[in-house]
Amino acid sequence: MEERKPLIAGNWKMNLDIGDAVNLVRSIGASLAAGGTDREVLIAPPFTSLQAVKEAIGDSRIFLAGQNMHWEMKGAYTGEISGRMLQQVGCTHVILGHSERRTLFRETSNMVDLKVKSAVLLGLIPIVCIGESLEERESDRTFAVLEDQLNASLQNFRADELMPGSTILAYEPIWAIGTGKTATPEQAQEVHAFIREWIEKTFGQVPAREVRILYGGSVKPSNIEELMSMPDIDGVLVGGASLKADQFIPIIHYGT
Numbered sequence: 001m002e003e004r005k006p007l008i009a010g011n012w013k014m015n016l017d018i019g020d021a022v023n024l025v026r027s028i029g030a031s032l033a034a035g036g037t038d039r040e041v042l043i044a045p046p047f048t049s050l051q052a053v054k055e056a057i058g059d060s061r062i063f064l065a066g067q068n069m070h071w072e073m074k075g076a077y078t079g080e081i082s083g084r085m086l087q088q089v090g091c092t093h094v095i096l097g098h099s100e101r102r103t104l105f106r107e108t109s110n111m112v113d114l115k116v117k118s119a120v121l122l123g124l125i126p127i128v129c130i131g132e133s134l135e136e137r138e139s140d141r142t143f144a145v146l147e148d149q150l151n152a153s154l155q156n157f158r159a160d161e162l163m164p165g166s167t168i169l170a171y172e173p174i175w176a177i178g179t180g181k182t183a184t185p186e187q188a189q190e191v192h193a194f195i196r197e198w199i200e201k202t203f204g205q206v207p208a209r210e211v212r213i214l215y216g217g218s219v220k221p222s223n224i225e226e227l228m229s230m231p232d233i234d235g236v237l238v239g240g241a242s243l244k245a246d247q248f249i250p251i252i253h254y255g256t
């Protein structure tokens with residue numbers, strides 16, 4: 001049962017120039033080579049750094065992810081990138097439906113669903129983000145909002161009644177992103193357990209056991225251990241603290 005390997009993912013968002021990105025990934029790679037950890041480590045740099053970062057990763061065990069993609073394979077979509085293009089520069093994963101995409105760029109769960117389908121068809125592993133706002137939490141609507149997001153963002157899986165065990169979900173309460181306010185480990189665990197129950201109810205026991213659920217929102221070296229001690233928290237999606245080697249490396253090596 002405890003086969004879900006911890007995943008530590010860094011979402012660099014629109015930060016770091018190419019040189020800084022390469023330096024940071026080299027430091028992460030060196031720490032993995034020295035430390036021999038069994039954790040999976042993943043980074044999602046801006047599109048323009050992907051190629052250089054992939055080269056800098058070399059033989060290190062660091063997975064590369066895009067921060068977004070379009071659902072079509074190609075065409076007249078100015079400013080967009082396809083999943084295939086991400087794969088060509090070495091991405092194995094893609095973050096989809098991050099709350100910044102949903103709120104700042106009006107991305108809907110239906111759009112996320114199309115992207116998830118396209119990613120899975122290509123063999124890219126989607127990291128599907130969901131999360132409630134402060135107002136939704138305070139009005140006791142957290143579970144209803146999350147259930148709606150799950151139902152709509154994973155519609156295609158539901159239609160096929162199949163959720164691949166490699167799919168990754170990320171619970172990121174919007175009120176905890178970049179604010180310094182972390183959900184308490186108990187608050188996060190409560191939601192993760194709810195998400196796992198939803199997976200079981202919708203797709204059965206096997207995906208419920210296999211799918212990893214990450215927590216994201218102000219993760220830092222001082223709270224990683226407590227978060228990771230929770231039974232349904234299988235990893236973290238780190239924003240701000242993934243931009244600095246002296247914060248991200250201790251997060252990767254938590255508990256060692």
Ligand code: PGA
Nearest residue numbers: 177178217218238239240
């Ligand atoms: P944060 O961002 O760690 O800076 O709160 C998390 C995220 O947006 O994935």
